[in-house]
Amino acid sequence: MRTAVIGLGLIGGSLLRALAAGGHEVTGFDADPATRELARESGFSIAGSVTDAVRHSEVTALAVPLTVLPRVAAELAGHDGLVTDVTSVKGPVRDLMGARRFVGGHPMAGKETSGFAVSEADLFAGCAWVLCLEPHETDLADWLSLARLVTSMGARVVPVTAAEHDVAVAQISHVPHLFAAVLAEQIAGNPLAGALAAGSFRDGTRVAATRAELTAAMCGGNVTAVRGELRQLIGDLERMATALEQADPVAALIPHLEPGARARRAWPAVPGAPERLPASVGALLDLGRSGGWVTSVGDGEVVALRPESDRKLL
Known part of the structure; x- marks a missing residue:
């Protein structure tokens, strides 16, 4: 299949590598000349513009920040191929793409580092990859074509609507990024805390190392869902704080802790038969x-x- 990847950071670069490894004819483009040169030196076909990259593409993946998408979408005028994206918010992208042949996507894969230099061909193996399916809107043949391509890279395709996706990722990705940032700040100016920090701190703060601009764009693009879920988290923490004020704080805390403990022990879910x-x-x-x-x-x-x-x- 003739494919194009616009944006060659961690996700876009990994997608470029994965498509090439799968035998697809793939052309990449990135707005940064240094990134384009690095990708060329790695043996990939890299165009000098968005228009040149998508000229003969059957499927084009947009792997650029949400703030850049309107400009890139404008450069796709007249392109009749199938377009998808990899941004972590789906509602705003769906609205932006309008009547274009489009299937919103979001691979739940990544690292706290970014850039083409750290991209990996096997980044998506085993990951959940959302492909949005909007009733009476998404062309089912286009969705299935893209699902076939994504599963060929070893990913698990999860079909949901854009609205359902945005609420779910606010719960399990966007708000955790905000919480991790606050938790990580506890060691700033506190060398003793830093010396004692171990597994729980490491696991709870890993995504805090993400570039602040990326986290802000991710959460700001999904502001309604993130705001609602963040208030829910704050409310739960305040109830725990109230429990600590009780005569027996140990007994008071247990009912607040048990649901999360059960949920975490049961995750990931064991799949049934195919x-x-x-x-x-x-x-x-x-x-x-x-x-x-x-x-x-x-x-x-x-x-x-x-x-x-x-x-x-x-």
């Missing part, structure tokens, strides 16, 4: 909402897995 599902919007969205994912795409059907407790045989 299912064959009809390639229909309803069946696919039901799969995604149950926590399931597509592993491969056939003719008129998909092979899927879902958490054992929620599995429904169709």
Whole structure:
């Protein structure tokens, strides 16, 4: 398949590498001349402009920051190929793309480092990759074509709407980035705390090392969902603070801690046996909402897995 990747940072660069490794004809472009040169030196076909990169592309992936997307989208005027993206917010991108052939995407993969130099061809192996499926809007044939491409890179395709995606990632990605930043700041100017910090601090603050501009753009682009989920987290923490004021703080804290402990011990969910599902919007969205994912795409059907407790045989 003839493909193009616009933006060659960690995700875009990894996608360029993965597509090339899969035997696809892929052309890349990045606004930064130094990044373009680095990618060329690595053996990839790199165009000098967005227009040149997508000229013969059947599928174009936009891997640029949300703030840059309007300018890049404008440069796609007249391009009739299928367009997807990898940004961590889907509602604003859906609104921006309008009537264009578009399927919103978000690979749940990454590292706290960024740039083409740290990109990896196998970054997406085993990761969940959201492909948005909007009833009465997304072309199902386009969605299945993209799902087939994504699963060929070893990713698990999760079908959801843009709105459902944005709430879920606020809960498990965007708000945790904000919380990690506050937690990491505890060692600033406190060398003793830094010396004593160990596993819980390391695991809870890993994403705090992400560039502040990237985290701010991610959370600011999903402001409604992030604000709501952040207030929920703050409320839960305030209830724990109230529990610590009780005569028996140990007993008072336990009911607040047990639900999270149970949830974490049960994650990740154990998948049930593979299912064959009809390639229909309803069946696919039901799969995604149950926590399931597509592993491969056939003719008129998909092979899927879902958490054992929620599995429904169709």
